[in-house]
Amino acid sequence: MSEGDGELEPLAPGLYLVATPIGNLGDITLRALEVLRGVELIACEDTRQTQKLLNHFAIDVRTVSYHQHNERGRAEELVERLAAGARIAVVSDAGTPAISDPGGWLVKAALEAGVNVWPVPGANAALSALIASGLNTERFSFEGFLPEKAGERRTRLEDLARLAAEADKALGGAAGTIIFYEAPHRIEDTLADVEAVWGDAVRVVLARELTKLHEEFLRGTVAEVRANLKTRDRVRGEIVLLVEPAQRSDGAAVAESVAKRVAAMVKEGLDEKDALKRLARETGQSKSELYRELQRERARR
Numbered sequence: 001m002s003e004g005d006g007e008l009e010p011l012a013p014g015l016y017l018v019a020t021p022i023g024n025l026g027d028i029t030l031r032a033l034e035v036l037r038g039v040e041l042i043a044c045e046d047t048r049q050t051q052k053l054l055n056h057f058a059i060d061v062r063t064v065s066y067h068q069h070n071e072r073g074r075a076e077e078l079v080e081r082l083a084a085g086a087r088i089a090v091v092s093d094a095g096t097p098a099i100s101d102p103g104g105w106l107v108k109a110a111l112e113a114g115v116n117v118w119p120v121p122g123a124n125a126a127l128s129a130l131i132a133s134g135l136n137t138e139r140f141s142f143e144g145f146l147p148e149k150a151g152e153r154r155t156r157l158e159d160l161a162r163l164a165a166e167a168d169k170a171l172g173g174a175a176g177t178i179i180f181y182e183a184p185h186r187i188e189d190t191l192a193d194v195e196a197v198w199g200d201a202v203r204v205v206l207a208r209e210l211t212k213l214h215e216e217f218l219r220g221t222v223a224e225v226r227a228n229l230k231t232r233d234r235v236r237g238e239i240v241l242l243v244e245p246a247q248r249s250d251g252a253a254v255a256e257s258v259a260k261r262v263a264a265m266v267k268e269g270l271d272e273k274d275a276l277k278r279l280a281r282e283t284g285q286s287k288s289e290l291y292r293e294l295q296r297e298r299a300r301r
């Protein structure tokens with residue numbers, strides 16, 4: 001049953017994308033509970049994980065696994081049932097389905113089959129981090145996870161920096177905040193890349209363990225946040241990283257490529273080796289890292 005403006009109505013047939021808590025069980029919504037109780041089947045990223053939530057709220061509904069490895073095959077089965085009038089909920093391990101989580105494929109397949117798709121909004125790590133970050137909330141973009149490989153990650157950040165610089169020009173200095181999901185064992189490398197691309201003064205916020213006991217926000221320049229993390233034995237927990245790109249503190253263009261910066265120094269009279277040395281001093285990156293990046297940029301041309 002679902003309650004609109006006081007009237008109880010039966011749950012309409014269709015696909016329900018139900019957000020679940022990202023750490024604090026109190027963040028489940030009344031409507032999420034109603035829908036989870038009212039459907040015939042709950043498609044879960046991990047049935048064991050969701051079962052804990054269902055047990056906590058005494059919900060006894062059949063579950064079926066639906067994750068990135070069986071998403072397409074399972075979608076077909078589920079859409080067949082939906083087309084026959086079933087009510088099915090999709091949940092991920094935590095947060096909003098289809099946001100860096102399974103769900104998107106099923107939504108497309110359901111819509112193509114003429115099935116109604118209903119959002120049941122609730123917790124989401126990206127937006128929770130953004131609204132408390134103190135960064136630009138008027139305009140933002142969500143990037144999800146960066147590539148795992150170091151070279152690809154750097155290239156993605158450089159591409160984003162170029163896009164942000166163009167947006168800044170077009171919009172009069174308001175490229176907005178970029179939101180990433182990041183794993184604790186990669187966060188320090190990613191922050192080093194953020195600093196290399198945007199400079200040490202770019203504002204970042206690291207939001208850790210949102211809605212949980214050890215929730216923490218580190219706000220500051222990327223250099224300050226990196227210095228803070230260096231004082232810890234290990235960075236743990238789930239992390240959202242927010243970056244608000246802006247002009248570099250030294251006034252250099254945003255995310256100028258290594259090749260461009262080296263070329264400018266060569267024009268000033270330095271040879272390439274000395275230019276890389278100076279750039280290493282200015283950015284805090286190692287000379288060999290910059291040299292590798294220079295080679296990558298040249299290979300991309």
Ligand code: SAM
Nearest residue numbers: 095096099101124125181182209210238239240
């Ligand atoms: N669909 C989810 C949502 O709506 O937020 C995101 C799923 S994604 C697979 C998981 C990532 O989200 C984590 O690696 C972390 O980057 C971020 N995340 C999830 N819960 C979080 C939390 N409580 N605090 C900080 N970040 C969190």
